[in-house]
Amino acid sequence: MSNLLFDGRELNMEEKFGLIAEAGFQGIDAFTPEPGESAELWRTLLEQYGLALSVNVYPRSIEDMRNALERAAAYGSIRAVNVQVLTPFVTGDAAVTLLSGIADLADEYKLPVNVETHRGTITQDLIRTAEYAERIPNLRLTADLSHYVLAGEMLNVPEQAEAYFQxxxxRADCIHARLSNGEQIQVDIGTDGSHPMLARYxxxxQDGMRxxxxxxxxxxxLLFVPELGPPPYAITIDEPTxxxxxxxxxxxxxxxxxxxxxxxxxSI
Known part of the structure; x- marks a missing residue:
């Protein structure tokens, strides 16, 4: 909803909630509301419009993750926590230790915690991420396969990648819906869903749902989030102005x- 204009203007907070609920969405994916007036406003609007809340956090360590879960638990009524672990150069046993700790914290705080498959994070490499999943039985994921399609320039997806995807x-309790064509991270699918890659995604x-x-x-x-970001995720035309x-x-x-x-x- 960021920088999204309706009749030339961006909607205020309550208008956004109303539009989301009216369209038939069941929740909002955002951030843990700041304590004080912001938290109360969010609580009021979520209840008023009957919407669930999932939140995003960006830890670099177990301590960061614990702090994030403390805030989420203090707010209460959070459906799930989506995690981008901002340590892309941590690999091997060190990565397994960090991810295992995050998964254990999810059990400790009794909050659904899903580590996102995302470029520029600990899960940026498809092969290593599959290894982490095999080594950590309680690791749950947010599957955003567009990042691997882009990073691997997968105009055609090889069989080896398909096995890792499956x-x-x-292990995914959340799916982020975005389409990469292997060259761009977020392509226009057409309002009628006519993009040739849509059936592949x-x-x-559906495999993840099943x-x-x-x-x-x-x-x-299962959480399914149509996650379409504003520029620079969204493709733009540079105008003379x-x-x-x-x-x-x-x-x-x-x-x-x-x-x-x-x-x-x-249809499953």
Whole structure:
């Protein structure tokens, strides 16, 4: 919703909540509200519009992660915590130790914690991330496969990558919906979902949904987030006025992804 204009202006906080709820979304992915008036406003609006809240954190250490979970636990009513571990050059046993500690903290605080597969973080390498998942049984993930498609310039996905994707999807409690074409991180899928890569991502997403259903016979809900960022994620046209105009309507594309995800879920 950042820098997203409706009739030439950005909506205020309550207008954004109302639009999100009216469109049929069930929650908001944001950050742990700051204590004080901000936290109370968020609490009021979430309750008023019947929306869940998941939050993002960016630790570099176990201490950072504990502090983030303390804040989340103090706020309460947080559906899940999405984690980008900002140590891209930590590898091997040191990475396993850090990720194991984060997974153990999730158990300690009884909060769903999902480490995101993301460029520039501890999970930036597909092969190493698959190894971490194999070595840490309680590590849960947010699967954003667009980062691996881009980093590996996977205009066509090799069989070896597919096997790794399936392993990570089997451990995902959250899916981030963004399409990379192997050259750009966030491409325009068309409001009718006509982009040729959408069916390929749809198969991955449905595989993740199916794995989640099989591993959660007690039910619950898998998080699916149409995660379309503003520039520089969104592709822009540089105009003579030095204004960067997005080529996509992020809101309409988010609606398309929401509807598409529900159709995938319903067809399992």
């Amino acid at each position: 392993l990570l999807l089997s 749809g198969q991955w997403w 794995s989640w259903q099989q591993s959660h016979p007690e039910g619950g809900s 030095n204004r960067k105009r997005e080529i996509s309507d992020r809101w309409e594309q988010s609606l398309t992804l929401m509807r598409y995800a529900r159709s995938l879920w319903d």
